[in-house]
Amino acid sequence: MEPRLNIVTLGVRDLAKAVAFYRYGLGWPQSSASVGDFAIFKLSTGTALALYPRRLLAADAKVKDNGGFGGVTLAQNVADKKAVDLVLSQAVTAGGVLLKSAQEAEWGGYSGYFADPDGHPWEVAWNPFFVIEKGCLQLPE
């Protein structure tokens, strides 16, 4: 199996509300490949982000869903501490919920978390050990 992740799909309760958050609140580009209950966003980092009703997503994957957090977080790495504060602020203005205000992390960086309208946690982080080029992490082998 090749080391590839093409789409991350977030289950949502209210598709219109979730699309509004990402498309209009954050200003992310929704692709015309979106169809019906499936909304997909083209990200500059390669892997796409999709939104789909959570009930249908669980049914499609044949998994039981008790609701709540499922042990997955998404992260955007930014260039400096100031950008962490700015992005968290933008996300909250767009309708996200601040889960953790930006703070010094024990691993040497600076980060905070917001939740999207469906509670999916996004970390916004500055990591002094990571190199970012054109928005993409440049990880060593």
Next chain:
Amino acid sequence: MEPRLNIVTLGVRDLAKAVAFYRYGLGWPQSSASVGDFAIFKLSTGTALALYPRRLLAADAKVKDNGGFGGVTLAQNVADKKAVDLVLSQAVTAGGVLLKSAQEAEWGGYSGYFADPDGHPWEVAWNPFFVIEKGCLQLPE
């Protein structure tokens, strides 16, 4: 906030077991940026995949975790139906659990799901409406 997703972090119960699945079972390249309880894999699609103890992940994001599915699925798109069968088979051989065997999908493609050792669902899909180049989805604007 720029349309970027740098890292997807999957919470795991047993880090060594999860790393063994992705690194040795699937053969994915673990980056030397991995440190302590944090394992990170460089994927050819851009966004990185990280593994971190689920308990610590929930605590870091300040979210309550009741366990189970959290409304997030990951997907790998492949070139044809045969590749769907092959990748699902590889994942199961590596220790994944088949959640849904490959089948014709109502949206016109062919897909199935497996779960990694921590239950995170991966869809393996052939979508005749999506263009893939060098493993990356080429989504229209």
